[in-house]
Amino acid sequence: MKLTVLGNNGPYPAAGSACSGYLLQSGKANVLIDCGNGVLANMQKIIRIDQLDAVILTHLHSDHVSDMFVLKYAIQLRRKRGLYDGLMKVYAPAEPAEEYGRFDVEDAFGLEAITAEKQLVIGDMRFSFRQMKHPYTDYAVSAECAGKRFVYSGDTSWTDELVSFAKGADLLMLDAGFLEKDRPEDAPHMSAAQCGTAAAMAGAKRLLLTHIWPDYDPMDLVDEAAPRFANVEAAAILKEYQV
Ligand SMILES: [Zn+2]
Ligand SMILES: [Zn+2]
Numbered sequence: 001m002k003l004t005v006l007g008n009n010g011p012y013p014a015a016g017s018a019c020s021g022y023l024l025q026s027g028k029a030n031v032l033i034d035c036g037n038g039v040l041a042n043m044q045k046i047i048r049i050d051q052l053d054a055v056i057l058t059h060l061h062s063d064h065v066s067d068m069f070v071l072k073y074a075i076q077l078r079r080k081r082g083l084y085d086g087l088m089k090v091y092a093p094a095e096p097a098e099e100y101g102r103f104d105v106e107d108a109f110g111l112e113a114i115t116a117e118k119q120l121v122i123g124d125m126r127f128s129f130r131q132m133k134h135p136y137t138d139y140a141v142s143a144e145c146a147g148k149r150f151v152y153s154g155d156t157s158w159t160d161e162l163v164s165f166a167k168g169a170d171l172l173m174l175d176a177g178f179l180e181k182d183r184p185e186d187a188p189h190m191s192a193a194q195c196g197t198a199a200a201m202a203g204a205k206r207l208l209l210t211h212i213w214p215d216y217d218p219m220d221l222v223d224e225a226a227p228r229f230a231n232v233e234a235a236a237i238l239k240e241y242q243v
């Protein structure tokens with residue numbers, strides 16, 4: 001699989017940047033995981049909207065979903081003009097119900113709820129999910145293909161569920177929303193140090209830090225995680241990572 005980072009900021013973008021969005025490609029399928037502001041523009045540098053097989057949303061906070069509301073227009077209008085068949089498959093947690101209802105757009109999206117039991121096969125990629133710890137229900141995503149495994153936390157504070165879910169991941173991408181010095185006790189995100197610890201405990205092979213606060217220098221996040229897990233870097237927009 002190949003992962004391309006389309007947006008790496010949260011909860012709002014830095015100048016010229018974009019919020020959470022990650023394109024996962026296997027050669028047989030193209031799946032977008034999260035669709036924050038700025039993601040749709042970056043995605044089309046790589047594939048056309050018609051080439052996207054499905055969208056998976058880890059949770060329904062705006063920095064992970066806001067471009068869905070313009071993707072909706074793209075699908076609706078391309079259908080009207082005879083340029084798009086069917087509906088875009090969208091998988092998302094069903095809570096909060098009011099937010100989930102905004103994706104129930106019958107002439108654009110084929111919407112299905114993510115649950116802990118859900119297993120998806122898209123092309124040759126197999127997806128599974130585990131609930132994390134965040135103010136909005138968030139599911140970490142695991143994608144397996146050709147004996148390799150990619151795991152992405154979505155947004156979460158520390159939870160042992162993440163460590164068990166990420167066991168042995170070839171590429172682990174985690175929410176490093178804080179430097180340890182800035183992390184409140186009730187933080188909804190992990191620090192870079194916690195990401196390093198999680199990657200080490202999970203026995204992951206490689207760690208990517210994302211959900212970068214716009215004021216941070218990504219290298220400071222890497223420096224904080226590296227003593228705990230050496231094979232770490234900060235997710236960079238339009239950079240490709242082989243899984
Ligand atoms: Zn977020
Ligand atoms: Zn969030």
